[in-house]
Amino acid sequence: MVKYHADEGKTVLLPYRGSVHGTISDILGGVRSTCTYVGAAKLKELTKRTTFIRVQEQENNVFGKE
Template sequence: SGGVAEYRASEGKTVDVPYRGSCLNTAQDILGGVRSCCTYVGASKLKELSRRTTFIRVSQQLNEVFSPNTVQG
């Protein structure tokens, strides 16, 4: 369908952020990440995700873009 949707997806980093109101934006961020993931692997439905991917558990990820793990708001 194209175009820019009402969600955005942050990838590869977990951070603590100060409270900013309704959880609607957070839910949209999560859904945006799931949609992005499905697009990457070619899954048109959520139930296809596990068949089209290989999940690998990692014990630690180091990304020092936000140090310490806090975003100033």
């Protein structure tokens, strides 16, 4: 089995916006909300209560086209 690796893509420079604490809190809030929607009391249960779909290609035009 292939080990997980981060996706590669376009590199952009963003202005400093402070600590990542707020961003991490937002992500964790989204994960908690997802667990609530699917009835998972623990993160381990998430895979048993959902169907994950692998996405092969994704287009993000936030920073313009390549």
